[in-house]
Amino acid sequence: MSVEQIPIEASRTKKKKRVRESQAALVWRRFKQHRLALISLWIVGAFYFLAVFAEFIAPYDPSHYSARYTYAPPQGLHFFWRDEEGGLEFGPYVHGYETQIDPEAMRRVFVIDETVRYPVSFFVESEPYHLFGLIPMTVRLFGVTDRDAPMYLLGADRLGRDLLSRLIYGTRISLSIGLVGVALSLILGVVIGGFSGYYGGWFDNVVQRVIEFIRSMPTIPLWLGLAAALPRDWSPLTIYFAITVILSLVGWTELARVTRGRFLALRTEDFVTAARLDGASDWRIVIKHMAPSFMSHIIATATLAVPTMILAETALSFLGLGLQPPIVSWGTLLQDAQNIRALASAPWLLSPGVAVIVAILALNFLGDGLRDAADPHGR
């Protein structure tokens, strides 16, 4: 009767274009269209590269100190200079320091001494160290050729330690705590959320209430309380793992929520029903049929959880209840910036904060990009 119902023969014969692309390739193709996310992927990659090869890349050991250069300001890396005849010479170098007494403030101040040039080069010799704690090495990626010369590209801290080196070592701890914490949360979240979504019923109900409860609580007081319970005499490594466990105890809920949601949505999908009618086992259904279609979501959610972990660690360590000073992390480094007067005379102490912001931004963009790529329609 209506125009809409006019039978149209041709529509049935039209061939359906079959997309033979794998889920992963599809997600990757969509991901590449987010330029910001792609740039962020490179930044995050660079951060993790720093973290892995920290010992080799950092010019000094994080505990290497020199009392002469307390709070020495950043030098800046220079490349060109004029030789005696006025010709332009090329080669990286840093200037030396000169100390003066500030007559007003009555304290020692550093002035960059432009007459001194200390050449900087790649693969300089250093005190022996172990790469990854295993491979003995005596070469670092770069440094001043003259081993007694100072090089503080990001300035020095209270004990005259090189902030750049400490920042690079801190990257390792802060980023790995994000990863390990998310890995633990992931296990908790996927197992609990998966069961909850797959079996439903009273178990699902209880889990839902628990998740709601944890999510409605302010996390910092809980984290502080748990962290304060850690015995003071534990080794740094034990503390490190304990902190990760504490962070993931609160952090698993979002992952569980996403997993559960996906499971619930998939459970009713036709292809899962079809597999079940074919007599596939529960386990096989989950692994073969359901997992691939929600992996991308899980990865995206996990990526978005990493910055939260990093922020939490930074905040806890900053407050003095997380990692403790012999361990170098962005949070413990920022502890030095707590004193506003120290900060005023050595603003470079905030540079770990810049690292935090860049890493968080990059991880967030990356996670957003992944999520959009995994699920272009939904949010």
Place this chain on the structure above:
Amino acid sequence: MADKPLLTMEDVQIVFSSPDEADIEGVRRVDLNLRPGKTLCLVGESGCGKSVTSRSILRLLDQNARIDRGRILFTPKGGETVDIAALKPNSPAMRAIRGANISMIFQEPMSSLSPVHTIGDQIDEMIVLHERVKPKEARERTIALLDQVGVPGARERADAYPFHLSGGLRQRAMIAMALSCKPDLLIADEPTTALDVTTQAQILDLLREMQETYGMSMLFITHDLGVVAEIADEVAVMYLGDIVEQGDVYEVFKAPKHPYTQALMSSIPTLTRRSERKKLAPIKGNVPSPRDRPTGCAFTSRCPLAFGPCETQQPGRHEIGDGHVVRCHLLSETAAQTEGVA
């Protein structure tokens, strides 16, 4: 023609632009004539541009759409003729026409009313806006209107929220709202599509009754030929952005001239015994997308009678009776010999 037309659309073209694609002509060639007090049904398949055409009259198009060509001449009762196509969408002049002279009812009675305001509030607003009366007085008129459109317990219902009402009642409230300022023209964009069959009939009856009471014209958008038969004085058939035929509803139904209209009419099933039923004659092929519409007559790709000029030349308007206009090359063949219409 006896009366001056209330609304004339002349050669209107509406173009949609998007940042990463070429512009699309959503509506290519629309000529319409609407006489005072009459009902014109605009018929066509979904996506042919009939909704866009109706919205262009109130300048309610989306931001990416623009009227590229043509005039929309509107002459309110005892007023000056305005070219609506020349007004700015949100100008005071356009807003003065909206609601007061031309009002509109929509397909989805649920989502077309705000979920967080009462029915009464939404109707009062319009009366207060155009007639500058006190809110209290407006409310009394709202209640009278609701009563008139058959909402039982109008006084209480005025304080109800849309989700309290059934689909039929919501559409009645929409109609009450549209009539609240006694418009000259009521545009109804598939007002019965979302309703069940019995409610549909009631709403159609109501619209007819209201038209008699208020003496307004109606532009009725639908894809349902049954509705057309029930309510229309005139019918305009639209295919892929072009009006292919307009005329008196009896004439067009009885003796359709354009091949598309003919195909439409023959696709209406008639009630017969099973043994006597004939196979319906479907239109061959698919509606092409506006992107690859033939440069000539849009229907060429599916027309069983297509010949020489159809593919590349746009057919002219042929007036073959009082107000019966057809755009088809077939007519120029025969017509050219007899009268040579432009």
Place this chain on the structure above:
Amino acid sequence: MARFFAGRLVSMVFTIWAVSFIAFAIIQLPPGDYLTTYIARLGATGETVDPAVVDALRQQYGLGDPFLVQYWKWLTGIISSGDFGQSFEWNRPVTELIWGRLGNSVLLEGIAVIFMWLVALPIGVYSAVRKYSLGDYLTTIFGFLGLAIPNFLFALILMYLSFSWFGETLGGLFSPEFEDQRWSLARVWDFFKHAWAPVIVLATAGTAQLIRILRANLLDELKKPYVTTARSKGLAEWKVILKYPVRVALNPLVSTIGWLLPTLISSSVVVSVVMSLPTAGPMLLRSLTSQDMYLAGALIMLLGVLTVIGTLISDLILAWIDPRIRHGASR
């Protein structure tokens, strides 16, 4: 409405009970107790403690009892007489110590919430209505920064800037002369002179989130047919937008308070430590480090309760502004 309210109240009581249990469990976690730490500290300075005194103290606080018994004593104390126990470190009842601090917390967080809304509303509406305009892009950038800068870092930066530019140390909520005074106009003024910085620090992340949510909601709503209906009435565009889609988009925004509050209260703990504000945060940190368990427990619990009450208020506001909830409609 009454049923809705009753349901929320019941679930609130259960949540608060769970909060109390968790709070008590957390403060019971550390090995040993305050007395052991206390004795060790005294021992380190060469003083000795009479074991009898220690035993008496242990008895008094019931420290030797099993966990559940201790918890029961604590909970019944709170319910029957509002007694949160004794602070070991201050040697005073916990209740004497916390209310002023908590009051400051509530005040600061309340102002931060209001601030968030006042800023986020106009900006969010603007960036949805003028989608992809320069202002919209700036807003988006601001939003990402607001979310990525940890609040304690933001506080540090603000303090550093104010110190190095104006030679002023930001911090505290009152000048010393107003510290212990009663509220007066002068004190309110003094409060605002101090509070603007922490309020900005606390509100930034939330503002950024609210803007993002409002923008997304509003973009959805702007496409809805009822907006076209409103336009077809002849209303002016700004009136159409403010009265209809913005009004509808507000509802989901109100329900976000439920999860903005926990974050806000969390960050106020950290920010208060950095800016040395007389709120619950620094007191909690101190009590945790010194194992002042009843004080820490009370603070953890009350911060949780604060969140629960805040969420309840947001639920009530939501029910009040959304007729669909108020009238119990299914959707």
